[in-house]
Amino acid sequence: MANPPDAAAVAGPSRHHIELRINRQRHQIEVESWVSLLDLLRDRLQLTGTKKGCDHGQCGACTVLVDGRRINACLTLAVMQNGREITTVEGLANLVTGPELHPLQQAFIDHDAFQCGYCTPGQLCSALGLMHEGQAKTPDEVRELMSGNVCRCGAYPQIARAVSEVALGARPGGMAGTASQPVVVGTVPA
Amino acid sequence: MSPFDYLWATTAQAALEQIGPGPGSTTAAGFGKFVAGGTNLLDLMKENVMRPARLVDINPLALGDIEPTREGGLRLGALARNADTAYAPEVRSRYPLLSAAILAGASPQIRNMASNGGNLLQRTRCHYFYDAGVPCNKRAPGSGCPAVSGLARQHAILGASELCIATHPSDMCVALRALDAVVLVQSPRGGRAIAFEDFHRLPGAQPDIDTTLAHDELITHIELPPPAPGFAAHSAYLKLRERASYAFALVSVAAMLDIGADGAVGAARIALGGVAHKPWRMLEAEALLVGQRPSDALFEQAAERLLHGARPQGVGPGSNAFKIPMAQRAVVRALQTALRGTAPNTGENDNAGDAP
Numbered sequence: 149m150a151n152p153p154d155a156a157a158v159a160g161p162s163r164h165h166i167e168l169r170i171n172r173q174r175h176q177i178e179v180e181s182w183v184s185l186l187d188l189l190r191d192r193l194q195l196t197g198t199k200k201g202c203d204h205g206q207c208g209a210c211t212v213l214v215d216g217r218r219i220n221a222c223l224t225l226a227v228m229q230n231g232r233e234i235t236t237v238e239g240l241a242n243l244v245t246g247p248e249l250h251p252l253q254q255a256f257i258d259h260d261a262f263q264c265g266y267c268t269p270g271q272l273c274s275a276l277g278l279m280h281e282g283q284a285k286t287p288d289e290v291r292e293l294m295s296g297n298v299c300r301c302g303a304y305p306q307i308a309r310a311v312s313e314v315a316l317g318a319r320p321g322g323m324a325g326t327a328s329q330p331v332v333v334g335t336v337p338a
Numbered sequence: 339m340s341p342f343d344y345l346w347a348t349t350a351q352a353a354l355e356q357i358g359p360g361p362g363s364t365t366a367a368g369f370g371k372f373v374a375g376g377t378n379l380l381d382l383m384k385e386n387v388m389r390p391a392r393l394v395d396i397n398p399l400a401l402g403d404i405e406p407t408r409e410g411g412l413r414l415g416a417l418a419r420n421a422d423t424a425y426a427p428e429v430r431s432r433y434p435l436l437s438a439a440i441l442a443g444a445s446p447q448i449r450n451m452a453s454n455g456g457n458l459l460q461r462t463r464c465h466y467f468y469d470a471g472v473p474c475n476k477r478a479p480g481s482g483c484p485a486v487s488g489l490a491r492q493h494a495i496l497g498a499s500e501l502c503i504a505t506h507p508s509d510m511c512v513a514l515r516a517l518d519a520v521v522l523v524q525s526p527r528g529g530r531a532i533a534f535e536d537f538h539r540l541p542g543a544q545p546d547i548d549t550t551l552a553h554d555e556l557i558t559h560i561e562l563p564p565p566a567p568g569f570a571a572h573s574a575y576l577k578l579r580e581r582a583s584y585a586f587a588l589v590s591v592a593a594m595l596d597i598g599a600d601g602a603v604g605a606a607r608i609a610l611g612g613v614a615h616k617p618w619r620m621l622e623a624e625a626l627l628v629g630q631r632p633s634d635a636l637f638e639q640a641a642e643r644l645l646h647g648a649r650p651q652g653v654g655p656g657s658n659a660f661k662i663p664m665a666q667r668a669v670v671r672a673l674q675t676a677l678r679g680t681a682p683n684t685g686e687n688d689n690a691g692d693a694p
Binding site: 274 | 341384583
């Protein structure tokens with residue numbers, strides 16, 4: 149549950165002080181009501197890894213994780229996410245005790261699962277959300293549960309293979325994630 | 339997006355106090371809207387199709403639970419997310435039709451965000467409604483309807499009016515209609531229960547009004563009555579669309595059968611999506627099946643009855659005349675699938691030619 153903005157901290161009904169943890173870092177931000185989480189990440193915090201594709205929830209390029217759940221950052225207001233933990237593509241690799249790519253990132257490289265790369269941050273965050281949900285048990289189910297992420301280069305076969313390899317446990321160590329971004333299947337209801 | 343105020347409520351009473359006057363209000367304060375998932379409302383606000391002056395965030399309300407009812411049914415919290423509802427063990431085991439319908443809709447990301455209450459309140463995805471640069475009787479009453487002489491693939495074949503041929507886009511609602519769900523709402527005047535068939539309305543002379551929910555009423559729960567004994571073992575949600583996944587229905591069918599020990603149909607439910615301004619159901623079509631031994635000929639009769647009065651819309655390549663035979667055949671196929679068993683729509687049968 150997001151914390152409602154603290155009444156005392158509200159600068160006005162259309163401006164709000166909010167606090168987010170983004171990639172394990174605390175941010176205190178003042179934001180207008182109408183700023184989407186996506187615009188906040190990209191324009192205010194320079195976290196431009198998350199992409200704006202359609203801005204209407206149709207392409208999945210803006211997929212991020214909120215408290216471990218994948219959502220479209222373009223279809224939610226930043227102020228509605230007050231108090232939440234946000235993970236973007238910048239938070240996937242372990243740069244603390246690493247450098248160590250997330251197994252999904254390495255699988256995308258190994259399977260050549262991108263061409264232009266624009267959809268890739270959203271595909272990766274979506275795939276991590278899929279692993280947390282723990283509902284996909286077969287490659288067909290992986291494909292269906294990745295359908296919210298469009299790739300206009302058409303790298304779908306490679307993307308489906310990369311995600312399946314990690315999410316279905318065929319990649320050694322893949323199910324564990326990284327030290328800084330562990331995967332705990334089923335802790336996040338889909 | 340046009341500027342708006344953002345408020346939040348921690349109790350239903352506070353939310354109802356904050357919502358203020360409805361659309362059409364001439365007060366300087368403008369109208370307010372409740373927001374939960376926001377997946378449809380914020381999109382419409384970006385397109386200037388809806389311009390509320392105030393959003394009341396109801397996510398802090400304690401309406402997220404899915405609980406059994408004393409009568410043996412299930413009560414879905416209005417703020418339970420679509421994904422949590424689809425994957426809830428009680429929904430999967432006792433109401434697999436609902437799980438299958440939800441999983442056929444939207445994307446995993448959107449299902450993670452969208453609330454059950456909000457799913458009921460989705461606006462049509464008619465592209466003329468979405469385009470603020472063209473007339474639309476639903477968006478701007480009295481301005482006209484370009485769809486009737488335009489591109490109508492996504493539009494109604496049943497229950498349309500001269501003013502509006504839009505369809506309701508929800509998959510979940512088609513299952514809820516088949517399941518005889520009840521919508522529980524709260525307002526400053528107290529609570530009331532709305533039968534699902536009465537919740538959405540046909541466009542008639544007022545296509546700008548989608549539902550019978552008053553502006554100051556808040557959906558708190560959706561209640562499912564106990565299912566007929568055989569339905570969980572014989573249900574199917576068949577969705578036909580322009581691509582294999584993540585698209586709105588051209589036609590969808592929710593079908594459930596209760597098959598007795600003698601092999602005859604004890605009870606049947608059939609509801610159609612993508613064909614009307616609300617989920618379409620006709621009790622007479624279901625009654626044709628009861629007491630009969632299931633057969634393709636019998637299913638065809640029921641389909642024909644259900645499609646009675648269907649009329650194509652649109653012109654030339656935009657015509658949706660193809661939807662009438664498509665809907666008839668979809669009803670037969672959904673009933674055939676339900677007769678064989680239950681289809682969960684999780685993607686596992688993608689390669690089987692006859693899977694929904």
